[in-house]
Amino acid sequence: ANNAETISENSGDVDSDPCMLYIAESTINNAGIGMFAGVDFRKNQLIGRDNWGDAAFSTVDLNWHNSLPNGQRASKSRGDYHWPLVNYDWTSSGLGVRDDAADASMTVTGFGAVPNCHFSLLNVKEHHVMYDLAGLSRYDSPGSGAITPFFNRTSTARKDIAAGSELFVNYGSKWFTGRDGFDLVPVKDSYTKAGEFLDNYGLLLLGMPRDEKNSDNDWKYKLTESVLLKEDARRDFWNMIKSFPYPSRARQALPTSYKDVVKAILKGIDTVEVDNSMRSLEYLKQFGKCVDNIIPGNSTIPHAGRGAFATRFIPKGGLVAPAPLLHFADKSTINIYNGTRFKGKYVKNETDVLSKQIILNYMFGHPNSTLHLFPYSHHVAYINHHSTKFNAKVQWAADFSFYHREELFNQSVEMLENQITAGLMLEYIAVRNIHPGEEILIDYGDAWQHAWDKHVESWTPATLENDFNNLTYWTKPSEEAAKTRFKRAEMYNNIPIKTMEEQKLDPYPRNIEFECYVNLEIGIGPYFEAPKTTPFYKRDWVDSDMVDGKKISRKCNITGRFDIPEVYFDDINQEDRDHHPFFYTVELNNVRKKQGKKLIYENHVITEVPYDAILMFNTKYSSDTFLKNAFRHEMRLPNDIFPTAWMNLL
Ligand SMILES: C[S@@+](CC[C@H](N)C(=O)[O-])C[C@H]1O[C@@H](n2cnc3c(N)ncnc32)[C@H](O)[C@@H]1O
Incomplete structure (x- = not known):
């Protein structure tokens, strides 16, 4: 290393290899932590390193597994039970995957949380x-079954982003309008309204006609002093507008200070924001924490799945990664129960816990407590x-009060159960010098090791006769797929899909x-x-119709496969053709x-269907x-840092 380089105390980065991403206090008041660009990102550039993106977790049938004692299905959004990830939910379809249970929701770490x-200010687009x-x-x-199969959620820049900018993702307006306590958060529409207001107000306050905004002429000199309010009257007027006692999203979208309102009138609200x-x-560097010291990769540990690796030298005692936490007071919410049929209903059997939600394997706990902590920042899940x-080891965060x-x-x-928002943070700290490319490992504790050893000893493989194969066996995402963004992994698989005729002899x-x-x-x-009679239609393929802005897929049978006809060679590039040189005929009955x-019912035969319009899924629960x-066990938070006040199982 270059001796002239200084290792910044808080982030582990060096001048020649600056930290690309930080978490620090959000610039939005009372919004907790935010994420910030440590370097410039160009439009469409990946935010972060050219590597796998964030890990995601599917949580299944939560409302059913938390049914009320009378057998009534509970609702997490109504608050029948406390599910700390309720505000961090993504729909499976929004993440490009299909629900793997009747009622599933997804949690995404890092950019998703x-x-x-x-x-x-939306500047990050998620994939x-x-x-x-x-x-x-x-x-x-x-x-197998002990790690989340959902991973590599990448994010790109929606526009050029300058170093130092806070990063914002789109939760969707519904997120704010469908929740209590967010009545004041401006949504897209609020900014349009606020903009219109400022156009009119600008004229009144500054004497500036709407269409001369942004002109190079200095607006001040266009005004006739006698027509205008005096400077301090203008200020008062603005303060009055801002303190008007009836809140609205649009008014909240207006700048706070008088200085900013003048800037907003001249250059637009966006510029001010x-x-x-x-x-x-x-x-x-001083107050933020670098979230770019680790990246995911395939673990060096047998049977562990994916792992996290150092991107740069991390000195002994240095920060590996910060880990803001969500706390789960009642660990029984993650139980997966067996059920029985009762009066036509499927009811959970409170005494028969079959398994736990997969997310348990990514939580910290302690044997003397029901409290569990889920770290939700970039890549620490790995x-x-x-x-x-x-x-490395975990300790409570310093300087982030x-x-x-x-x-x-x-x-x-x-008491913690009633604290809905997150408010605790761990840090992963190097216990010795860690070199670039080394896998980061912590000690999950004796109980974990013991449980794992027992699991390995008693584990028996699934047998082909009694069991189905696995989807990924058939779709084999290639090396290339893992590196490719924005496309489903299966797209780069060139195994031909078997037709119904072929499946008779050699079934899936x-x-x-x-x-x-x-x-x-x-x-x-x-x-x-x-x-x-059921009408029958035959036609060439046209991409899916949309429902609510999303492509919809329908059950189909594959009836024919043929080489991509030459007339399509202009539309489909050589590389894609090489990977998968076939078109299909499909039937929808x-x-x-x-x-x-x-x-009414219809039958359809569709010809010339490209490979990427055909999706293969595991049936639910398979x-x-x-x-x-499948192995389930939480990681242990070390004794010496686990507060005694939390030990409710002593
Ligand atoms: C917090 S996650 C770590 C990331 C995980 N390897 C993945 O691919 O998503 C914890 C899980 O990783 C696996 N794991 C971690 N360390 C392991 C080890 N030493 N041996 C076997 N499996 C391990 C276990 O399945 C464990 O429940």
Whole structure:
């Protein structure tokens, strides 16, 4: 290393290899932590390193597993039970995956959980997650089903982002309008209204006609002094508008200070907000925490799946990664219960716990407490265990008191349950010098090691006869797929899909289902009368119709496969053709449609269907995380840092 370089105390970065991402206090008031760019990012550039993105977790049938004692299904959004991730939920379809249970929701770490949302400043675009088992097969690995298969959710810049900018992702307006306590958060529409208001108000306050905004002429000199309010009257007037006692989202979108309102009138609200959402690199270095010291990769530890690796030299005692936490007071919320049929209903059997939600394996706990802590920042979820060769440990965060509230150490678990927002933070710290490329390992504790050893000893592989194969076996995402952004992993697989005819001789495992993106609307006129027999349509493929802005896929059968005809060579690039040189014919039978109040059915044959319009899925409840013998155990938070006030199981 260059001796002239200084290692910044708080972040581990060096001048020639600056930290790309920080967490620090958000520039939005009372919004807790935010994420900040440590370097410039160009539009469409990956935010972070050219590597796998964030890990994600599917949580299944939570409302059912937390049914009320009378058998009534509970609701997490209504608050029937306390689920700390309720404000961190993503829908599976938004992440490009299909629900693997009747009722599933997804949690995404890093960009899916840390950045705030600010509708006039959205600068980060998030992409789909990928599904891959990291080579842990149910036929030979005791680690199968013990790790989340959802990973590599990447994020790119929506526009050029300058170093120091706070990063904002889109939660969707519904996130704010559908929740109590967010009545004042401006949504997209609020900024349009606020902008219109400022156009009119600008004229009144500054005497400046709307269309001369942004002109180079100095507006001041266009005013006739006698027409205008005096400077301090203008200020008072603005303060009056801002303190008007009836809150609204649009008014909240207006700048706070008089100085900013003048700037907003002249240059637009966005400019004011962008300026106010920057922090200096000196500030970030001093008060922020670098989240770019680790990246995910395949673990060096057998059966562990993926792991986290150092991107740069981290000196002994230096920060590996910060880990803001969500606290789960009642660990029974993550139980997965068996059920029985009772009076036509499927009810949970309170005494028969089959398994736990997969997210348990990513939480910290303590044997004397029901409290569990889930670290939700970038890539810390990927950190694996070694009882002797660990090179890092966790400790409570230092110098982050605006977020990490040590007074919570004195609260009981019951009190913590009522603290809805996150407010605790751990740090992973190097216990020796760590070199670039080394896997980061911590000690999950004796209880974990013991449970794992017992699990390995008693684990038996699934057998082919009694079991289905696994989806990833059939879709084999290539090396290339892992590196490719914005495309499903399966796209780069060139195994031909078997037709129905071929499947008769050589069937797919019974847990595999096909869906197709096809358009069934184009080219069909309305029926004047519901047809007596099922109408049949045959046409060439057109990409899926959209429902609520999303492509929809429908169940389909693959009936034919043929080489991509030459006429398409201009549309499909050589590389994609080399990977998968086939087109398909698919059939959709008894597609249900509504005609007025009547239900009608249609049959469709679609030809020239490209490979990427065909999706292969595991049927619900058949992926590895549902295996009965999948390992579940929390990581242990060390005794010496676990507050005694939290020990409610002593
Ligand atoms: C916090 S996660 C670590 C990231 C995980 N390896 C992944 O791919 O997502 C904890 C889980 O990783 C696996 N794991 C971690 N350390 C391990 C080890 N030393 N041996 C086997 N499995 C390990 C276990 O499945 C454990 O429940």
